[in-house]
Amino acid sequence: MTEHLPFVRLRAIEPEDLDILYGIENDTRLWNVSVTSVPYSRYTLYDYIANSKNDIYADRQVRMMIENKCGEVVGIVDLINFDPKHLRAEVGIVIEQKFRNKGFAQATINQIKDYSLNILHLHQLYAYVNKDNKQSLNLFERCGFISTTELQDWLFDGKNYHNALLFQLFL
Template identity: 25%
Template sequence: MIGKFPVIETERLKLREVTKEDASDLLRYLSDEEIVKHMGLPPFQSVDDAYDEINWYSSIYQEGTGIRWGITLKENDQVIGSCGFLNRQPKHFRAEVGFELSRKHWGQGIASEALEAVVQYGFSQLQLERIEALIVPENLPSQRMVEKMGLQKEGLLRHYEYTNGKFDDLYMYSLLKDDL
């Protein structure tokens, strides 16, 4: 997957690589407790937290285990969220998709537009057969969004992750290439 970072454009959005210059944008929305409460992260406290996140995006891309795009509106290039793949398993043709969006952009269809483009990229460019989404039961808006896109709820993974000092149950959703 190494090489020039791919840019994806949709009707309203430009999905692009997140760089150190975007740290203040990430800090702005990832310091919001409402945004991170379902992500297994504490709210960001400083720009160093944002740099750590950007470094993680870069490392998963370099290692080929994932790719995370910054979500920007075409008119201003400010990062307002991110969307992409992690835990990519090329041998098994699958990856997990994740996303988050700044609160002031909720309810406008932006996350759905970004997720749809990323899913298409995964099937067409990464040769994925299966895309998974792991969502905490309390995160009803994300569940509704992925269900609307056609992901199927497969079941509950009990105490699947340990984050922020507690065990989290996660719903497993999936979309197969043939489901489209």
């Protein structure tokens, strides 16, 4: 039986997304699962939006807004650490709190897989996931990623180190 997932549309970041981006980037609850450790100013984020070429080859990353069928932004998905020689990129996703546990993350990962394979012609996507983050572990497993390595003390939350699992998907 096929699971019904909600409609999602991926689009480029627009200046109108500044408040959403500002909220996500400065949410300290997310910092322990990312490389962010300082707040971003509105000016810095506006400058990022204005100067990003939105070209993975130029920027070595691409960030897209995730919209639902009503045009509401439900989150952000990133392809970062793009390696054009080895044709791989790291995937990261944040779904706004009020839209979590409704299938938007899985629908988005499915779309980013299709985009990575058919548009970017990538060979591999990967993600680092905190071993204690059951929701993210389940998400990547449902989307076909395989846990290939456990990295000891990989993530630091400001007080404690946490092991991370490296998830890989070969396209």
